[in-house]
Amino acid sequence: MSELLQAVLDSDEKKDLRILMSVLRQSEKKYLLRNDILNLYGDYCQANQISPACLQSSNLGKLIYYTQEIIQDDTSFCFIIRPQIASQEICRLNDDLSWDEMSVEELLDLRDRLVNRYHPADGDLFEIDFGPFYDYSPIIRDPKNIGKGVQFLNRYLSSKLFADPKQWLESLLNFLRVHSYAGNQLLINPRIQSQQELSTQVKKAIAFLSNYPDDKPYESFQYELQSMGFEPGWGNTTARVRETLEMLDELLDSPAPQTLEAFISRIPMIFKIVLVSAHGWFGQEGVLGRPDTGGQVVYVLDQAKNLDKQLKEDAILAGLEGLNIETKVIILTRLIPNSDGTRCNQRLEKVHGSDNAWILRVLLREFNPNMTQNWISRFEFWPYLETFALDAERELWTELHGRPDLIVGNYSDGNLVAFLLARRMKVTQCNIAHALEKSKYLFSNLYWQDLEDKYHFSLQFTADLLTMNAANFIISSTYQEIVGTNDSVGQYESYKCFTMPDLYHVVNGIELFSPKFNVVPPGVNEGYYFPYTRQEERVKNDCDRITEMLFTLDDPSHIFGHLDNPQKIPLFSMARLDRIKNLTGLAEIFGKSTELQEHCNLILVAGKLRVEESGDGEEREEIVKLYRIIEEYQLQGKIRWLGVRLSKADSGEIYRVIADHRGIFVQPALFEAFGLTILEAMISGLPTFATQFGGPLEIIQDGKNGFYINPTNHEETANKIVKFIQECQTNPDKWLEISANAIERVYSTYTWKIHTTKLLSLSRIYGFWNFISRENREDLLRYIESLFYLIYKPRAQQLLEQHKYR
Template identity: 55%
Template sequence: MHELAQTVLNSDEKVALRQLISTLGTSGKRYLLRNEILQAFGDYCQQTEKPAYFFHVSGLGKLINYTHEIILEEESTWFLVRPWIASQEVWRLGADMESFERMTPQALLNVRDRIVNRFQPQILEIDLEPFYQGSPRIDDARNVGQGLAFLNHYLCSQLETDPEHWLEVLFQVLHRLEYDGLPLLISDRITSGKELVEQVKAALTILNQRSPQETYDKFRFDLQALGLEPGWGNTASRVRETLELFNRLIDNPEPGVVEAFVARIPAIFRVTLISIHGWVGQEGVAGKPETAGQVMYVIEQARNLEKKLREEIKLAGLDLLGIKPHVIILTRLIPNCEGTACDMRLEKLQGSDNAWILRVPFAEHNLQVTQNWISKYEIWPYLDHFALEAEKQLLAEFRGRPNLIIGNYSDGNLVASLLARRLKATQCNIAHALEKPKNLFSNLYWQDLEERYHFSAQFTADLISMNAADFIIASSYQEIVGTPDSIGQYESYKCFTMPSLYHVVDGIDLFNPKFNVVPPGVNENIFFAPSQTGNRDDNCRSQICQTLFTREDPQILGNLKDPKKRPIFAIAPIDAIKNLTRLTECFSKSPELQEHCNLILLTSKLHPDQTTHPEQAEEIAKLHELINHYHLEGKIRWLGLRLSNLDLGETYRAIADYQGIFVHFAHFEPFGRTILEAMISGLPTFATQFGGVSEIIEDKDVFLINPTDLEGTTQKIVQFLETCDRIPEYWQETSQRVIERIQNKFNWDSHCKQLLLIAKIYKFWDFAIPENREARMRYLETLYHLVFKPRAAEILEKHSHIKSE
């Protein structure tokens, strides 16, 4: 980067750089982000009539295209550049335009503090980097998020380097496996790795004389005489395959063999999924608007994990011993539950044999708060006591310790880290969406936002839990490290400031193999293609069509002049990030779209007085204004309804019956549950290019849209619709492609298989090659007690003054 900058400073482009910085200064802003920088540079190139190549391939063009932030000070200009994904460098250009020097992250954090007039010469610095030194590390940014594959290759290389040592390590790992005191795989009769190899060969001799279909109970005692306990398989052929995999792993270790062998190890029987603030239930609940996606994800994940564990236990032959999986969703009990089951301590998960929702109440404190639902921004003071009480109840329900604890969202992940530490369980974190990157400058101006959002507690909790976790599941690669044009959600925690509170010099190692991309699935019993007529309920179909197109209701706005037009369908909470107002504006300003289509919006609210959130009320009011201003009566239908999952599935299919399209117009979308639902229901889907959606949608040139570019978005949609009109089969062909895309790439069976495999690998990894874990955990405990808990205590103090109306 220094060489590139010097090329600019030693050429005529230096003048252009000076003029650009001067132009940026006239904007009145001192802190500029990538979009503003590129826009300003593009305007400068146009105004100064630079040749077309200058924007991209000139020295200055390259420098600007690497730049993600510029901070203007009187004596210098600061550049945050990303030469490649997940790599950030800080450079300072002197006012004399001569010196261009690399600076430390600490220097950048000081500058950011000065920008908001909150600089302190001495401040707490949080640096996790020393605790990852010496740990195996991914060296190519393209492989970030492939921790499982990395560890498989690494373990193979270690087995080849020192096979005798690693045979003993493998023996120790397998010898530790048990279920409630019942030894699995290996008994005490086998005392070393070398002896295990000999006994495996003897077992294979026995099994080669048995019928492949012979069940395990017929030859169980023969294997136990050799020191081989249950868990190798349920039939002679299955046991033989597993033992042969073990032999191959010892003789010729390959990543595929490691994965295949570890997948068969019976190591996980009890799983806890934690989702605390989400109003978790099954009938008439499915989360509040801010958590509906998270709740549906957790319920589907739990149901499918229990199913997958049941399959694995049966294949291992352990069902013959009465062993069965036990999965618990841990959430909070809400006494004032508005007629739902959220005040029920224990609720069985529908469609499962042994999966449950366990609800634990918050400590009483102020009953005006703790007996009601609590927003994700206000929940922090209650998590410490919740974790202690939840530990007791989990141990009672499981009658043992969980093997795997999966946290969801910031609060659930923090509790997962507390429980996993105490229960010595493997910890998995799933963020769903991290608030810091969603809310621009939320860390820089945290003090101004603290009264409403309490970001200081949340961001500290995120740092603690993501570093405490054994592994992290992300739905997309971009969630971790972003794209060349955008910083990833986890990457945003790498280096940031909370002025007057602390500086994070190095918050997370993005190249650590704890990161794994494992996209979620979709419930194919609810969301499926409209052509599956045998699975559709005619009565439900008729009612949904009436609701969408003709029914009059106080919670429905608009009567369609021509209900047979293709519908543009959008479903989202009505907030600024989901951007339904801009979608409506896009439709309002396009006669072509109005000629081809009706716009149908599905939200949970229709009027400003139905929400207590000022931002939501503002968005609802703005949407009403747009409808009136552009005279959209007869062209738009807005449903302020909460639909059940079954009704929602039929809603997507009803839109597909009219050969409609789905549009997701969000400013940013980490992944997009509704996108999966719409696509598997057969709807061609246009979705925001910002976030992880590009990893769902295949035909990016056609279906990825820029929600800030209304004209470009309109053009893409109109071109698609005109092609559908011109080629009758085009819509159907597109519909079939998106259905197959989701079925093949985003299904719960694959998700659960991968998640359990990762958990087993990390259990082995933690034993075989322990990181500097205890020191890191002690460091994180210090942050928890000295930073997080005081921030949470301030929220509790505020809650103590809330009185009944």
């Protein structure tokens, strides 16, 4: 991109650049983001009658397109240019049109100066740099392959097996030796002592098994295989055992990535899993819609149930039934004594619909009862996580009768607990962010001191840095969660380099090309969420009750508003009532559009109806705002606002009832990391309009099985919905077409069976990688521990002191 800047300076466009710089100087904004830059350049071109074609094809137009940020200094402009995904260049353009490249350190100093937080006399600010710790690990080259870490890792490991077979086959042999369950050796026994013996005995076992029918149970030939050196774990039938041994035979002779993945994925090494979801109201009834309690709870519960099922299926396929294998999944969360009618005060609760999945709640150590006995906001939770992890470790040893085989963290606080547990228990760690707050709040790192009292971002962003680097592997729901799109920076990408003025500079916060990143989208719970057309599975009384609640029920305690004409098309949305979910923005879109009001009623299922009922500051602000919008746009008779907490069964039926009425689902979030409600609506058969900011871009194929909207552009969003409604009026099959395509999209791509199979495969492969490269991680983990004690813990202690007086 520096060549592009030089090309502009060497051409007639140099004059245009100079004029544009003059326009920039007149701007009140000293820090322009991409949208600001494009708008300013568009206005400049329009004022100078420059054609759109020229705008797109000129070198200056291309330079502007790739520029992510412009920062004005006294005598220069800093251009942060993003020539491709996961890459950036920094150029300083001086007023005399000379330019030079800037280092990351210089950029961070400039950002500090912008907010008057630069103190050169005080010495250098603390720098965090994780770059050197990735020097030993393989690195992906092509940005298109980011998020396909396990595929890359399999190719890398296979090439190592081929290039240095002696060392790597020795590692593979040692890996096969270590597996056992409750004192029972698995896979191979001491009769096999060397790589050569392994190869010979594998071929001998394959020849032996060729004489048996495919469906003969493992127990029929178990002792013959043991005499050859093979213990249980290869399979439950002749065909399964032979197939697994053939994979190993092929791997020993001519390693290939697909063979390595298939073989390692079958190794019985995952029996007990801990899913950490620390904050919020974690329960199975009466919790959704409470502060900090939404999609993550749904995700983790569904994941736990399906992992429980998959672990049992894998144990049976591995031929381990004779060993009385007990698989178990534990969801680790906090116990809330003042549980407000929920079961969040119960230490142990079985997950409905599972054989052996449990919610284990651990009490926070007593400090100030006003804090530890009650719900604590996710923004205030940080001081309690270290002792929570220590106490949870003891509880897990008791419940699991040993250590887990995998620990999965959820959200920033859960990932920190997962790191602390995994480090102490020497277990593979997986991170799932769901959403990183840094992407939600504009300039949240730059102005962290102004936001600290409310959000405590210094703790959250530090925790994110530590845990994303500590994790053995990271699961994201979408590719753009990691590295964004051509036009936008990804959530993890935003941690690559940033400043927390007066606290630290991050010059290299995460290696985006590391194979630890994998895209594994969640599924949707098919027991509760299924197409509206499957009438035989629906309960008529529930359908009638939900229909009445949505359209006609008069219950001022839980429902605001009546509908003058309930027959209009229902425009429906369901989410927490907070700023990011932007339900007030949807109400404003509806209020501004007379055409939408002519065709539709707006129905919202969202949080509380009254300010005094909410303990969350952001929710209270949104409640006040929603009432103001209703009043301002005179929406009485056109809107229903349901302040109810729904069971999963009711939540599923509510989508189907809206579909019965040929309704539309709108997800208007300002940013959505993924969007489980989108999957729920689509599988129910609802045409869905969802935010273009975040994960929905990868769920929906625009115009085919749903639609993108820009919820910040109210007129454009309203027009898109109206256009679809008008198309459906002239062609009634249009609604049915989008509905059917939405259902098919979910079933083909977003099921929990796909998710859990992939997650367990990843766990085994990264467990293998961790085993053979263990010594290379210790220096990284020591560095992370140092940052934890130097930065995180002192700030957590400061917040704990503040909690004394709450």
